[in-house]
Every structure is written in C-alpha cells, then in structure tokens.
Amino acid sequence: SQELEQSPQSLIVQEGKNLTINCTSSKTLYGLYWYKQKYGEGLIFLMMLQKGGEEKSHEKITAKLDEKKQQSSLHITASQPSHAGIYLCGADPDIIQGAQKLVFGQGTRLTINP
Amino acid sequence: DSGVTQTPKHLITATGQRVTLRCSPRSGDLSVYWYQQSLDQGLQFLIQYYNGEERAKGNILERFSAQQFPDLHSELNLSSLELGDSALYFCASSTHMNTEAFFGQGTRLTVV
Numbered sequence: 001s002q003e004l005e006q007s008p009q010s011l012i013v014q015e016g017k018n019l020t021i022n023c024t025s026s027k028t029l030y031g032l033y034w035y036k037q038k039y040g041e042g043l044i045f046l047m048m049l050q051k052g053g054e055e056k057s058h059e060k061i062t063a064k065l066d067e068k069k070q071q072s073s074l075h076i077t078a079s080q081p082s083h084a085g086i087y088l089c090g091a092d093p094d095i096i097q098g099a100q101k102l103v104f105g106q107g108t109r110l111t112i113n114p
Numbered sequence: 115d116s117g118v119t120q121t122p123k124h125l126i127t128a129t130g131q132r133v134t135l136r137c138s139p140r141s142g143d144l145s146v147y148w149y150q151q152s153l154d155q156g157l158q159f160l161i162q163y164y165n166g167e168e169r170a171k172g173n174i175l176e177r178f179s180a181q182q183f184p185d186l187h188s189e190l191n192l193s194s195l196e197l198g199d200s201a202l203y204f205c206a207s208s209t210h211m212n213t214e215a216f217f218g219q220g221t222r223l224t225v226v
Contacts, residue, residue, distance in 0.1 A: 033214060042116060042204060043157075043217040088157065099170035100147070100208070100215070104157040 002027045002093035004105035012111045018077050021108045023089030025070040032072040033090040033102065034063050043088065046074075076110075084112045117141065118218035120205050126224045132193040135221045139186055139207030145169070146188040147208075147215055148180055152201040163188060195225045 003026040013019050023032065031050045035043040047056045052067030060077045076083055086109050090102040117140035127133055139146050148160040159172035163182035174180075177195075182188045192199060202222050206215035 035217070040202070040220075040222070042118075042219040043206075044116070045214050045216055048214045090157075100145070100162060100213075101159040101170040101172050102147075102149075102215075103159070106156050 002091060002103050004089055004091060004103055006087075006089060006105035006108050008108060009106065010109045010111075012113060013079055015079060015081060015112050015114050017079055018075065019079060019110070020076075021074045021087050021110070023072045023074070023105055025091055027070065027093065029065065029067055029070050029072070029091055031092055032063075032065050034072070034074055035088045035090065037086045037088060037107070039086065046087075079110075079112050081112050081114065084110055086110070116216040116218060118205055118207050118216055120203075120218035120221050122221060123219065124222050124224075126226060127195060129195055129197060129225055131195050131225075132191065133195065133223065135190040135192070135203050135205075135223075137188045137190070137205030137207075137218060139188070139205075140209075140216055143207035143209050143216075144186065145208045145210065145215070146182055146186070147206040148174075148188070148190050149204040149206065149217075150201050151204060151220070155201075157204075160190070192223070197225050199223065200225045 034046040047063045049065035055064045062075045086107045088107045090104040119138040144165045147162045151157045160174040162170040180190045202220045204220045206217040208215040
C-alpha cells in the first residue's frame with residue numbers, strides 16, 4: 001500500500017522566513033494534493049499537482065511535484081502568522097476512473113513566531 | 115467556508131450505541147467522501163459515493179455503513195460503538211471524480 005512521509009513533522013519559524021515541507025511517497029505519484037488544517041478543524045484545499053515537474057503557486061505558497069523522486073515540496077515565502085497550521089499531503093494510490101481514495105501523510109505542524 | 119456542511123459538530127455517546135453523521139455536499143457536487151481522523155491513525159479514507167452509488171471503499175469497519183441519497187446528502191452510520199471509534203469524522207465533496215475535494219468542518223465523536 002502507498003505511504004506518504006512528510007518532513008519535518010514539526011517546524012517553528014520566525015515570521016518573515018521562508019520554509020519548505022516535503023512529502024515523499026513509497027510508490028509512484030499519479031497526483032498530489034496539499035491541504036492545510038487548523039487544529040481540530042476541516043481541511044482547506046491548497047493545490048493539486050498532476051504532472052511530473054508541475055509547479056503551482058498561490059499567493060506565497062508554491063508546490064512542486066517531482067515524479068522521478070516520488071516527492072512533492074511545499075514552499076512558503078515570507079511566512080506570516082496566518083500560515084500556521086498543519087499541512088497535509090495526500091495522494092491517490094490507484095488510478096481508477098471515477099474513484100478517489102486519498103492516502104494522507106501524517107502532517108507537518110507549522111508554528112510561526114512573531 | 116468550504117460549502118460542505120456536517121452535522122452534528124460534536125457527539126458524545128456510550129459504547130455499544132449507534133450514531134448517524136450527516137453531510138450536505140457543496141451545491142452541484144456529485145461525489146461525497148468520508149474520512150476518519152484520529153491521533154494514532156491519522157487521516158484515513160473510509161468510503162466514496164458518486165451520485166448515489168458506492169465508488170471506492172477504504173478500510174471501513176463492518177460496523178460502519180454509509181449511503182448517499184437522491185438529494186446527494188450522505189449519512190455515515192456507526193454502530194456498536196467502541197472507545198477506539200472516538201475521532202473526527204470528515205465529509206468531503208467534489209464536482210467530479212478524481213478532482214480536488216472540499217472538506218467539511220467535521221463531526222467530533224467521543225465514545226465514553
């Protein structure tokens with residue numbers, strides 16, 4: 001079964017600093033989803049990457065997909081307190097048309113210090 | 115606000131009982147997903163419905179069942195509850211299959 005490992009598990013950065021979160025898959029990645037979760041709340045969709053080499057940006061968050069390395073990275077530039085939360089990567093272990101059953105990493109807890 | 119509504123937000127019940135969690139997907143979304151999030155297991159996929167039909171199944175226990183109704187809302191039924199069933203249960207929905215899903219705020223179930 002596919003497993004996703006996120007690193008680091010926890011990250012504390014000073015406001016204004018850049019940071020990177022990695023998500024490594026045990027199997028080929030056919031697509032990768034990034035979500036953000038505030039503690040005990042629902043997941044907020046950030047980005048979906050579907051092709052190797054694909055890179056997407058939204059505001060100060062950039063995500064990349066490296067199919068060869070079976071890895072995705074999430075980079076935040078000039079971090080702000082609003083970026084604090086738990087970041088989760090998710091992937092579908094099977095490509096079955098009409099079905100989606102995401103496997104998620106354990107999450108990276110990001111704390112931003114003012 | 116994702117547009118996905120889950121009720122109730124909190125639920126406390128005793129072992130052996132049965133509960134029903136309800137989910138209203140975003141307007142126009144045909145796919146509904148259920149996930150369970152616990153401290154030890156993380157976020158785990160339970161089941162997916164598309165336009166009333168079951169499409170994908172995860173490691174959902176036999177004591178759990180779900181359905182999607184003609185108006186597209188979905189219910190997750192949990193029976194013979196055990197302490198270990200205490201978790202956050204999320205519903206998510208998407209417009210089509212294999213596209214990004216939007217999550218509700220979850221139902222926090224506590225079994226005592």
